[in-house]
Amino acid sequence: MSNLVRKVFVGVSLGAALSLAAAPAFAFDFGQLWPFGGGEARVSNAAEVTPVAGEVRYATQIQVDKAELEQVIADASLLVGDQGEAPEDSVSLLTRAQVDQKRIVAALYGEAHYGAVLTILIDGVPLDQVPLDINLQGKVAQVTIQVDAGSQFVFAAPDVRVNDQPLVVADYGLRAGEIAKSDAILSAQNAILTEWREKGYAFAEVVDRTIEADHSVNQLDVLLRIETGQLAHIGDVRVSGAKDMREDTIIEIADLPRGEIYRPQTIKRATRDLQELGVFNSVVIKRERRADRPDLVDLVIEVSERKPRTIGVGATIGNTDGLGVEGFWVHRNLFGGAEKVRVEGSVNRIGQGGLDKMDFHTALVYFKPNAFGPKTSFEGKISFDIENPKAFTKRGGKIETSLSHQINDDLSVRGGLTGEYAVLTVDGVTTNQSIISAPFELTYDTRDNSLNPTEGFFAVAYAEPTYAIANQAQFIKTSVKASTYYAFDDEAKLVLAGRVAAGSIIGADLADVPVDRRFFAGGAGSIRGYAFQAAGPRTLSGNPSGGLSFLETSVEARYRVTEQVGVVGFVDMGGAFTSSVPGQGGDLYTGVGVGVRYLTPLGPIRADLAIPLKNISGEPNYGLYLGIGQAF
Template identity: 20%
Template sequence: MVQLRKVLLTIIFLTGFILKIAAQDNAIINKISFTGIDTLGKETLLKQMNTKARPFTGKMTFWKKSARFSSFTFEEDILKLKKYYQQNGFLDASIPYDIVPNKNNKKVNITIHIKKGNPVLIGEIKYLMQKNTETKKILDSITTIIPIQPGMLFQDEKIIAAEKLIREKFSKKGYPLVKVEKNIFLNEKLRVANINFTINTGNKSYFGRINLKGITLIDSTYIRKHIEIKKGDNFSQVKIEKTQEELFDMNLFRYVTIRAMMDSVEQDAIPISIHIKELPRWSLKVGAGYGTEDKVRTSILLKRLNFLGGGRTLIIKGEQSYFTPLSIESKFIQPDIWTKNLDLILNPYFSREREDSYKVDRLGTSVTLQKELSKKSAAYISYTFGKDNVDLSKSKSSLSIEEADKLNHNKSGITFGYNKNTTNDIFSPTKGWKYEGTLTYMGIGFNSQFHYYKIMTEIDYFQKLGKNVVFAGKLKTGVINPTQGDSQTPIEDRFLMGGALSLRGWGRNQISPINESGSKLGGNSMLESSAELRFPLYGIFSGTAFADLGNSWFNPWEFKPNQLNYDAGLGLRVKTPVGPIRVDVASPLFEGKFETQFFITIGHAF
């Protein structure tokens, strides 16, 4: 009878407790807080839960539904938290909580009390395997980087990671059939877990025959130059992955798959099957768009892959916009001309450009040798010969006979360039940096009328701040300096600043030294810097707050900080498959009046 009474009282208590929790269902979750946390952080714990508190912005984000309390979901979350603590070495963790409603029961504050108990630590770690000189060396290299050590907190995640690391290291060193088994021995009294890893490496394996499938047009000899794996070499998963990347980066294939035929091993030799699908030989892209600077712009791109065989590429490109009424160029790319990843690029071109002070027709060609130094960096040397016809009829300045003779002039010069990109995304990077630098010398023979050198450098930096905010910064400098006694540089190669990709508080190319008639001369020195905070808004929409500074000066190597121009503004970004649509509004600072510039274009400013 007494026992029955205890059971009934327990049932009544639990029922009342559950009803009390359920009574808060559908209330707005105002706040979730924790007590007793010191090992695992609050953000980490919140990620384990489906129950979410109302964001700090609250009513400001009126388009989002407020987080509502669900007793079922919350009980599931408590179980998840307890399991999460057990996985992280706290086997006796208990997690009581308090749910406190406001006066009208429309909102609740939740306090979760973490009582984790004594932790379980890692004790002795043993690696059981038949060793030879090579396998011992591999194992020794593993033990120096393995994520678990005696005395550390016992965490399931790190134990699994250690097992995976052992398997991967042996596989990459020629033992792809390795098997790893872990055994855990818990001493509850000492709160210590001893771990044994039993490693069966299997026999050392080698690459067997290499079968190339799917080729229809491209010469297999050319493709095999980019295959890192050779028959008889030690088996290496790293080489397989590198080969797949190398083949895909040739830009000739729709896909590349490489499979190690583990079911066809013969005398420790593993056959390799490489299956490729070629891209179409001809492709045509036509584009049209609108920007506040270029107005209506159109483009056409015709590409011919494997042109004349040997993986060569022919590209013909045409563009038209307000500031570039006509641009036509072609590129003939000869890959691996003398060595792998050294490309020869022949690039004839014609363009017609117009600015406020001049118009220019450019006709010429360049020959470039470009070397890929790594997947993230490249260097090149380029020789250019061309003829520029400059029209200064829009300018109000008068010209001497000597100056007029130079309006139509030959150019012959050489450019050295280097670029590196460590960012994590092409369109919207959140970390990493980009660098691009060029050094050009003009005036090498062929009756080149101008003699000068030009240096350009740009560094872009991206860093995530907190969870969703990204800081982006840019620093850009340039100098043009006449040589061999020349007194000036060609106006069409000088620096003009302002616009959607420059100082956004001014219109396109509106920042420039001017003459006595007010015509823009262009600068021989320039300095420009920008800073942006990029943050999400809702769905595909994000925003930015930015500031720009910079100026251009007429004299080479002239940088005057007291003459810098400043602007600030706000922007909206709309994510698309080809990059963000960008809307920016900016105004100059310290100019004594408020004037705005408005830009619509594609892609980030940098």
């Protein structure tokens, strides 16, 4: 057998002043701590594995004196996790075992077992005694991982100083007498450094770190010395790697003013703003020390441009809304300033009838970031639509212009002007309408991911003053939507999501508001289980008529079964109402259902099945919805 601490850390260094000390105290390095992976199932007996000619196969057995550590060891072990993949040869198996020594040691340190003894046996022979020229091809080797874990260690009084001043570290998770898990030390160290760097001390660093385990009392001594250096300000900013994108535009959008205090959060924000342009494959902002001015930090924005043109397609499908297909062409950098031109088109409600039942959309969009400073963008859009829902038919064109401004990382505002001309048919009566409006939108977003959020809050407040020229009606269409997300565990396997939305049209009677401007409820993004626009008031002919207000609530429990597959259960409730007061002048409708999510890097692929608790005559008694992204 071999003592862990004496075998596996020789020659590994994080740059700290660590050395191997004589018992009963020893020093070790945290440089080999990394996220582990491993399989939960394994074949533990070689007799259960069938040998294959020309291949090296093996079974892995774990023998540990503390049962609660068996899964910890299995998760850290390559021998266990990669058991289903046969090593290329005998040496590859030995290499896998040698790597396991470091991984298992680090995992045991993570559980505060600093005096553990590890032995890895190959067919009963200790690993360090197995000859390198051993031939295991065509055989099944028995690999045994033996661990004598020993006692858990606790922290002695930590000795931490910043700029030679003592620092109380209880709030950072280092407390005398508590279980001395190794990740607590790294977490505390990183938290202290992050705190000082966010204050503007860009080059705060650990200058001394000594961690010793005293076996006589099963205590871990932690010594940290941190120097912050001078308060740093942003110096010169330059760009590297730009080809078609103008460097001055990159610098302006990054918005890193010379003389401003350097903070990592500022760099993170600038990186995100540049990435969101869609022009770059990668954006990395590097800092450089200045020998002549230690109070300044020069910045280099390294970019790699992507191809400017993209063609994309997408599809949605459901039993209540039919099939929808869409496509687009986009140029992301038209004039070298990240100006974007997008041509898009879509056809929806395929399968719900003939051509006269389908919806058609086409649009030309122009977007210019940095139109009036680094935080303000311009967008212009011309669109043409043919819509054929049950409530009405519409043939129209629209011109929209808007400005959007990012107030801070979480808050943005958008406002503009819209002009629309349309031919509208309702219950066989056709009218021509011209509408001018001024939509305004305020958005607050702290979600961790827009397509698959697990924490945070999202809210949108909307107001659209509108003037209908034909009947001279004036009204304001308002709405508020909010959603929040809560993860019950650190891995966000179980997430509870909630949504509420309400809206009201103020200033006109229902008859004076064009039907396409009214509120409707029901469908995939509203109340699942009901058809599009179905959950609300109706005309005498039985078609949806829309309302002056709406109210919707949703609760959804999302559970990730595997890394790629998740399941959900949900309840949606709400409706549209003839009164301008949500909840008055109509009924509430409730849909319940379940769904499946297939998780991809581009967002989850969603499939939901819902049933209405209040059946509507002539409407389906269930709803099936397929799409990309969570429902909200």
